[in-house]
Amino acid sequence: MATQHATKTRQFPTRIDLPAEKRERLCEMLNSHLADTFDLMSQTKQAHWNVKGKDFYQLHLLFDEIAEELEDFIDLIAERCTSLGGYATGTVRMAAEGSSLPEYPVDAVNGMDHIEALVERFSLYAARIRQAIDDADKLDDRTTADLFTEISRDVDKRLWFLEAHIQDAE
Ligand SMILES: [Fe+2]
Incomplete structure (x- = not known):
């Protein structure tokens, strides 16, 4: 939707020393990870x-x-976007529209059903966050790359916490 795109790329004046076109791409990227994180x-x-x-x-x-x-990552990502002069698209409805993750299975009941559903989603999420480190670096924003590196380290650890429940069965 055109208006939605215009909102996503909306920029406010700032004296931060990164060029506007790079900040716009960074904010688009940050908003897509904001949607994934909110969904997850x-x-x-x-x-x-x-x-x-x-x-x-x-x-x-x-x-x-x-x-x-x-929830802490949601705040970090949204505020990095606004620090770059961008507009954070952070409502639940915006997240639902922008998330790249599959919807949660409603038939998950016992512990292992939930572990498997979360392992699948955390692995997809972790891969996209790792890619975001490189993407931010290519846009010459090491500060955003560092933010994604911090998230990546924690998410890899959480993936381990989840996978440890099923690793002995493999
Ligand atoms: Fe609770």
């Missing part, structure tokens, strides 16, 4: 609320801890 955070909450089975309590707590971490 809500999907992790979905797992937190709906998980059942003998591992209920430890998974219920783990999923909440991960969702809280993703």
